[in-house]
Amino acid sequence: MTTPVLNTGSTRLIGLVAQREISTRLRSKSFLISTGILLALVLGGIIFGSITAATPENPRVAVTDASLVASIGDQIEEVPVDSVADAEQLVRDGDVEAAVVPDDSTPIGLRIIADSSEPGGLIMLLSQSPPVELLNPDAIPGGLAYLVAFGFAIVFFAAAMNFGPTIAQSVVEEKQTRVIEILLAAVPTRVLFTGKVVGTSVLAFGQIALIAATAIVGLTVTGQDALLVGLGSAVIWFVVFFVIGFVMLASLFAATGAMVSRQEDIGATTTPVMMLVMVPYFAVIFFNDNPLVVAIMSYVPFSAPVAMPLRLFLGTAEWWEPLLSLGILVVTTIGLIAVGVRIYENSLLKLGARVSWKEALTR
Template identity: 60%
Template sequence: MSTQTPARPAAPSLAQSTWLVAEREITMRLRSKTFLISTAILLLLVLASIVIGGFIAQNSSDDTIPVAVVGTADQAIGDAAGLDVTDAASVEEATELVRDGTVDAAIVPDDSTPLGIAILAETEVPASLVAQLSVSPPVTLLDETATNPFLTYLVSLAFGIVFFMSAMTFGSTIAQNVVEEKQTRVVEILMSAIPVHALLAGKVLGNSILAFGQIAVTAALSIVGLTIIGQTELLTGLGMPIVWFVVFFAIGFVLLASLFAATASMVSRQEDIGSTTTPVTMLVMLPYFAVVFFNDNPTVLTIMSYVPFSAPVGMPVRLFLGTAAWWEPLLSLAILLATTAVTIWLGSRIYQNSLLKMGARVKWGEALTS
């Protein structure tokens, strides 16, 4: 009597292996109290910053408003309180005071209007200025295409926070998970069942899905916050920049996630993660600080929009400001795609060459050439 040996189940394909790892990553993160609490804190901070910023902007209308006054236009001020008046000898001098930021607006004579006066302002008129005057004159903006500086800062801060927090949260998670699996030898079991490339791809895919989900919830809360403070014009202008931000972030996060996984595989202890991932961490931090401190500097923003690691923040901000030509996002995206492809290849090589090496930190030359 013969016995038949049961057929061995077919090995999972590369796609199936990748999804198994991705599903495992997602499940582990969603069961982590630390991840859930940190996500909740991030969402509360985003919502609070938007709402508080809006209230501060609204309350700022109660402060003293610096204005320049030319000649007989001072009659329009009357006994108005809350104005810090600077006398100007001519309309040209008053205009210069407005342009250099010395005053928020200028009240000048204008015989072409029935009231005989007009207001000059750079990008917007202080909310309470017209109401404090004894008459309501016509308003002329010196730069009608400029964006409200407060809104520029708010949008830059929002893009910067989302990029920074999402990249750091999930990037550090990937790094810690790689080292933990290597330190406990779990990676040896995983590599016996699935290809190394599938292991790396699954980690990047799983954490990317979580990152995009976090961004979606953050965007929804941002819309709620902007609605609460009445910034409906800002919501309208943010449509296309948000779309481009999602596209740039999707590709840029894959780039950063690959680097976090690759550099973490070069060490065998949690305490040593910082020794190899610090350069990647700096690539995440620099765009955040740059967009916060230089959101009003067109040169810095232009450079940021073409550097792959900062393009996910720099280009959307430029699109919101209207300073980027139609072809610039496409060129920047092409540069980011090419850089990401090269980074994935290098990261995969480092990951594969370093994952099974225990003990001392793997040197860069050894990780790239083994």
């Protein structure tokens, strides 16, 4: 089972079919609205995160002796006063949140003066904490690892679930309206299949690039760009895996869409492909802290686009592992494209009842 070798004429026709797919989607209000909503959600999430993570202003604290708060001087705004009475007056007037004054009767030699409630934050700052020794200071925190895993997974999942069913619906619509017969009179089946996959993939890559650009600008403007620097090469590898992995899924969606002639039946053939997207998505989310599971998933073609970049971010993958994983993904993609072409060719002109898998795979 081999994929066709394309000549110059075929390449031109593929470009025309891809252009038709792109222009049709760009004229769709639902596509433009959904893209706008996605961008708004991304930007809104970044702004919300910036607001919730914003560091509050240091509390204003009246002090009669700066040495009393020497250990936390950079975490409060000191308001020097000459006496305890002056400190109390500032607290009553609401000019300061609290006051720290000397008191020899207490074990620590100081006392906090507040108005109507205890200043819990100031008390915690003044509390004595034991020194902490980190055995693995360079390890990625669990919360950050989960965030990166979720980010990679949601991008791949959203692209597959947004554009995959769309290409299947496009194929079914052409069968329902009999437009496919006109198209096949001018364009070979394999060229039509390839053009649809290419056009849908270009749209998906463009939308993801737009979302990524929005996220980068938003994170930079709000001062949250430290994570971008930390991701480093993991993002580059994710892009490479994403491109190949999406083409693989788009081919399957196009093929399974050709197996039915009505939009109501499309779920029967595309559900297995959706499961191939959903299972790895949830698995990476739930098992991102399990090195063995993530390592295995980094070699499974349908989960590798998320699992391998995650391992690279965590520093748990050897230099050769992404190359091996990518090779497996490329070989699998080529094989599934060939399978998709056969299903597409065997099913496209069969109208009426749903084409069985046996009929679709055999000539």
